[in-house]
Amino acid sequence: MLEKEEIKKEPTVYLLQEIPGTSVGRPKFNIMGALKYGKIKVLLKEHAQIVLSAGPVLFELRKLLRNIKPDDYLLLTGDPSIIFLVGPIVHYYTGGKINLLKWDRQEKVYYPVPINFNEKGEINE
Template sequence: MTVYVVQEVPGRNIAGARQYGDFEVLLPSNTQIMLSSGPSVRRMKKLLQDYKEGDYLLLIGDPAAIGVACSLAAFFNRGKYSILKWDKQEGLYYPVEIDIHQKGELNE
């Protein structure tokens, strides 16, 4: 299992997420996706091409990069991906599964 860390954030302790897999950092901390998105998207696409069930996204860093990472993970895994959500009160990461093709009422 792999935990794809969207962007490295210096000083942020993410060690608690290691129980879900080995870390793979998608973007270094100094990346500005708004200045030129092409290189960042290509890099993320290459790193996420093997994303599969059992892997996770750790949604940290630039919000634009987070959006790209979620889109790519869904693309490479038939609309399904999992994230690690930080619970500040408990001090733990919890896995959340997302399926963009899930059927159901829009107002549910």
């Protein structure tokens, strides 16, 4: 009997919000370097924001991130209040593990930053 091989898919880079200027065809900066880490999936339009209630954006992010895996990447761009919402959602779906992509201005390259919210350590070190 042949065993089924598990097909490992390429990681996804979740871009939280479109880059400013995208809607007019002139993005402020180039994120093509992030393609090194996987296919880019844009979650929200560049002008998305929280107005009076986080509910609609929170619901949309939960839906869009439901398939996120611990080996995927987050590229955090846009509204800080929306960036704040992503952490708990990702924690829920990945068990607290994810990779951030951090831009290094000097080297002009993205570096992965693995995050594990379950790591134990002394708080009063």
